[in-house]
Amino acid sequence: MSASFSHINQRGDAHMVDVSEKQSTLREARAESIVLMNAETFNLIIEGKHHKGDVFATARIAGIQAAKRTWDLIPLCHPLLLSKIEVNIEPIFENHSIRIESICRLTGQTGVEMEALVAASVAALTIYDMCKANQKDMIINQVRLLNKIGGKSGEYNAITQ
Known part of the structure; x- marks a missing residue:
């Protein structure tokens, strides 16, 4: 099965996909990332004793801001008017480890998977940045799309794939 790339035109040049003919639908995406760290760093964060302040609050704000600027970070992404951005952070x-889950939503002509992933x-990179003085060998992994709804390709759920 041969796949065509939507961001490549007939001449082979990269271009932004024209979504003007697409139907506006509710679209939502959820993504996650995990930050693995040692017990000492983890406890500093959980006990609120980190010298840089509230690590979770800072990471949450960074994730929200990043979702709003995805079009500026990832080439060929459309600027979107997101109606919801949520970043939830939970200690494991x-x-x-710290699990981060993001949710992005809008009613529009293109999906929000990249915004949720960004x-x-x-948010994970912000946790790393705030804690790198304590531990440089933290690991960020499992950055993945959990699910998405809306659009021509329909629903995707990582758990059922």
Whole structure:
């Protein structure tokens, strides 16, 4: 099965996809990222004793801001008027990790998967940045799309794939 690339025109040049003919529908995407760290760094964050302040609040704001600027960070992404951006952060005590889940939503002509992925990624990078003085070998992994609804391609759910 041969796939065509929508961001490549007939001459082979990169271009932004024209979505003007697409129907406006409700579109939502959820993404996640995980930050693995040692117990000492984890406890500093959880106990609110980190010298840079509230790590989760800063990461949450960074993720929200990043989602709004995805078009500026990722070439050929459309600027979107997002109606919802949510960044949830939860500590996983069993393995000293932080799980970040982002949700982006709009009613529009193009999807919000990249915005959700950028939000989860930048929130994780912000945690790393705030904690790197304590630990440089933290690992950011499992950046992935969890699910999405809306648009021509319909619904996607990572758990059922």
